[in-house]
Amino acid sequence: MNETKQTNSGQTEILLERRQRLLGKAYRLFYDQPVHIVRGEGVWLFDSDGKKYLDVYNNVPHVGHCHPRVVEAVCTQSQILNTHTRYLHQNVLDYAEKLTGKFPDGLDIAMFACTGTEANELALRLARAKTGASGMIVTDHAYHGTSWAIAQITTCYESGEKRGDNIVTVPAPDSFRGLYADDEQAADKYAAHLHFAIETLARNGHRPAAFIVDTIFSNEGLPTVPPGYLAKAVEIVRQAGGLFVADEVQPGFGRLGTHFWGFDSHGVVPDIATMGKPMGNGYPISAVVTSADVIEAFQRDSHYFNTFAGTPVACAAALAVLEVIEEQYLQTKALDTGKHILDGLQTLAANNHLIGDIRGSGLFIGIDLVRDRDSREPATAETKRAVNLLREKGVLIGSTGQYDNILKIRPPMVFSKEHADLLLEKLESVLKLVRANPGDA
């Protein structure tokens, strides 16, 4: 196998050396053989050799890499004005109006930040101010961001930092793996852990401020959630005085096809929703959407300002993204293309027992690779090999889940059935290869 051949005459080595020297060792790269991407267009990325890659997992370029409408919006506004929210400006209001219009009544206030981390930070501060409590309940393999407080509720990474006793985890509601897989009472049983969490917080001297979940449980591996789980869980938290924060950074903006927001797919309305990555198609912008009631306590004692947040340029980019989603019916398209992918994967699965489970919605799909369909032993090494082989074959995909054995399909929303067919074709050959040589994995 020649899985690690150099892409470009020494250039990669030079970049790797500079990178380690200039950025230090806390940064990571994707793939055994890192990719040197120099250009992007729609669902395509191009490396410095001109090699073309189908982008199957980047969700930041939501309406496609370098979408001309978004680029145009950024360029035009950048030439005119880019200040802050301490002056009046129309863009932040137009965008706030359009964004809150996508939410159920009551969730009608938008506050802006620059990153998903900052949006979750603000949500946490709002929840603490509103409830007067400090307890946080999170799932056990969640990603919510990188700041000190948010790294504390990011449970998917080990870090040297001790977690506060105000943070308690509950198991992710996974119907395929985990504590209550294949259990008809799974919704109730998983939800009961919220009671346990609240009891643990109480023993530690805390009341719950918030229960925060990524509403598609991306980092937990996109589990099929037992129907009714989230509504039950949220009810328990609310009875104990806590808020429900829906982290929509990954599921939001129509990706799931069936709904514009992940919480909608669970039939639950959050107290606070946070969003980020896809909002500006790469221009840094994030937001919290909530109610006047929730911010009341916070604004009494604190004010809020974030220099780069909600600027005329950021809001121009975000407005363009929402317009493209609507005008090109990208939510419906995600649903259609997603069904096409799911159907194709079912066909693949009939002939390849590596595929243990297929799940997801719209353009957010997980393929759970297993060593054995009965034991469901996660095929972690095989998944890694598949990811690297696909990269060689011009398909950029990632993996997720507690065991890193779930191929994650989360492409730009302009991903079409033709792109899906190419993905399925490459997947078929790579999974066949991986399955035929499990020893290589």
Place this chain on the structure above:
Amino acid sequence: MNETKQTNSGQTEILLERRQRLLGKAYRLFYDQPVHIVRGEGVWLFDSDGKKYLDVYNNVPHVGHCHPRVVEAVCTQSQILNTHTRYLHQNVLDYAEKLTGKFPDGLDIAMFACTGTEANELALRLARAKTGASGMIVTDHAYHGTSWAIAQITTCYESGEKRGDNIVTVPAPDSFRGLYADDEQAADKYAAHLHFAIETLARNGHRPAAFIVDTIFSNEGLPTVPPGYLAKAVEIVRQAGGLFVADEVQPGFGRLGTHFWGFDSHGVVPDIATMGKPMGNGYPISAVVTSADVIEAFQRDSHYFNTFAGTPVACAAALAVLEVIEEQYLQTKALDTGKHILDGLQTLAANNHLIGDIRGSGLFIGIDLVRDRDSREPATAETKRAVNLLREKGVLIGSTGQYDNILKIRPPMVFSKEHADLLLEKLESVLKLVRANPGDA
């Protein structure tokens, strides 16, 4: 007086109503009569009536509002590619090299974030990992950002959030006001407070992780720092095992004229420097610069990724900013123009006793307004009135300091002597007016 007349036929009222309804009440606006800015160019801002304002305090548009070089860099790169740091890309390395080249030897690693808050978050996490300690020492009227942990070390705002007992304040080293004003031993006396802070932390069960200061003490009112203070203070902190974090968000990038970074002006080399606002001339980018030694402990247990940070577009913007600073000699220009402003202010002060003190360096100048030169009673209301009158006369300026009695001059770095003369002229007439009618204040 007609200081609050409406600028634009009802439009302002409509924007204000929409703003309160859509963004909620935690947001604040500048000025009694908010400004509706629609265009910016160089040092000029224009409102929706076409009225022109001289921008005397916005530091984010470092090389001028909508600088064509930076706009061009953002537009060009946005059309080509905007991904993240998990692929190889030249821009982040070229910028890291150029940026770290501006620092003393040893500070040769750059890590990227999106906002000053995020840069300070990362600095705090690095310092905690490096020292194994959690104590933070900050000055008593400092601004460092908006996240949970950084709001805790932001001491200039009251908030409903209780400060942890791992955070201890020391008085800002002010030669004009404060504990040791006009005291020849001020440097030693202020520095001794670091001993007291370390003792307080010890009583609370903490060792110091870091002493963090904005190296021009912007929010403290740009005090004239007793010579030698910072070196003494840092030495005490280091002896107790803590690091020194220089928050260069405001003083950095040549603004002080004499030095490229604020720490340089104190003759102290930090363990970690953080920077933000002016870096990308408005495009969201921030950074931490430090040594391999400092990040060693952090990278052993944690990795670092920030979706929108260090992207090809962000680094293109930041590279353009550094190039413009160099090619147009903006640091030297800041020094010259700053001297011209300081001279002009001295002349004004001869005829206007509202001016109690003039201080600062390069294009970062404070005018301390007093009710009485002997008592130095802060002329807080008068300062507010001057700010609002200047806004009416087409000059946008702000105030700072514990008593909000210091006019803050911190314009884009392309501010020229001609702009300075216009500022001085308007200042003279407004301060005369305010002094003549103190009762109105």
